[in-house]
Amino acid sequence: MRRPLLPFLGLVVALAAIPSGPATSAPPAAPAADPNTVVVRSAGGSKSFTVVEKGNTLEILLPSGERLVGEPKGEKRKYRRASGGAELCEVKPGENGFKLRTSDGKLLWKVKLDADKIKVSDNEENQNPWSLKTKYEDKVKVVDASDKEIAEVRFYPDKTKVKSVAGIELFECSSPRRRTASFGVLALDRIPEEHRAILMAEILARRR
Numbered sequence: 001m002r003r004p005l006l007p008f009l010g011l012v013v014a015l016a017a018i019p020s021g022p023a024t025s026a027p028p029a030a031p032a033a034d035p036n037t038v039v040v041r042s043a044g045g046s047k048s049f050t051v052v053e054k055g056n057t058l059e060i061l062l063p064s065g066e067r068l069v070g071e072p073k074g075e076k077r078k079y080r081r082a083s084g085g086a087e088l089c090e091v092k093p094g095e096n097g098f099k100l101r102t103s104d105g106k107l108l109w110k111v112k113l114d115a116d117k118i119k120v121s122d123n124e125e126n127q128n129p130w131s132l133k134t135k136y137e138d139k140v141k142v143v144d145a146s147d148k149e150i151a152e153v154r155f156y157p158d159k160t161k162v163k164s165v166a167g168i169e170l171f172e173c174s175s176p177r178r179r180t181a182s183f184g185v186l187a188l189d190r191i192p193e194e195h196r197a198i199l200m201a202e203i204l205a206r207r208r
Contacts, residue, residue: 038175038204040183043168049186051201058201062194070198078103079198088194091202098202100195109191109199113208118181120188120199132184134208140181142188151187155179162187180204 034052041048047063058070058077067082070091077091087103097112097119112119112126121129128145132153140153151170154161162171162183171186182203185196 038173040162040171040173040175040186040200042171049197049200051197051204053205058205060197060201062197068194068198070201077202089198091198098206100198100202109195111199111203113203113206118184118203118208120185120191130188132181134181140184142184151184153181153184178207181208 036053038051039048050061052059056072060068068079069082070077070079075093079088089103090101092099099107100109101107110121110126116135118132119126119129131143133141138155141149142151143149149165151162151164154163159172159174161169163169171183182200185200
């Protein structure tokens with residue numbers, strides 16, 4: 001006489017209800033990127049510039065590994081090396097722009113912020129400037145004093161790239177920052193790298 005199957009089936013159901021192991025938790029979410037930190041890398045990633053805004057203080061990490069700190073003093077921002085030493089330079093705001101000067105007030109670079117362009121020159125009159133033309137929807141044109149295009153800042157949904165006039169990629173930034181023309185300064189290779197980094201950081205801080 002065959003035994004009824006119901007008790008056996010009940011055992012199978014009971015075993016199936018026993019968890020086989022601890023519940024697997026979802027992987028932790030990636031930490032949110034700091035919106036006050038911007039990293040710009042050269043093509044191939046051989047060097048990078050990092051700008052960190054801490055209130056009115058700007059910190060710049062150069063490709064050399066040297067860190068510059070720009071701290072507000074009165075209306076100016078004074079820059080020094082984080083490793084120590086005397087002040088390197090200062091940024092003095094002016095009408096529609098600012099000046100990068102030596103610590104004793106000698107002009108190095110003048111930046112004028114117009115509605116549709118940003119001019120960078122080495123003289124008080126802003127003569128023969130480089131210009132970052134900001135009137136375009138998806139890019140910024142970088143031109144020399146003769147209005148010849150030398151580079152462009154191109155905006156993409158997830159990044160910003162700086163390209164030469166031949167289309168060669170020079171720099172890239174994927175930091176969570178609004179579109180900015182400031183990266184175009186990095187293409188002005190006649191300006192010393194340290195000065196370019198400061199000019200870029202100052203334009204970036206002014207949300208241009």
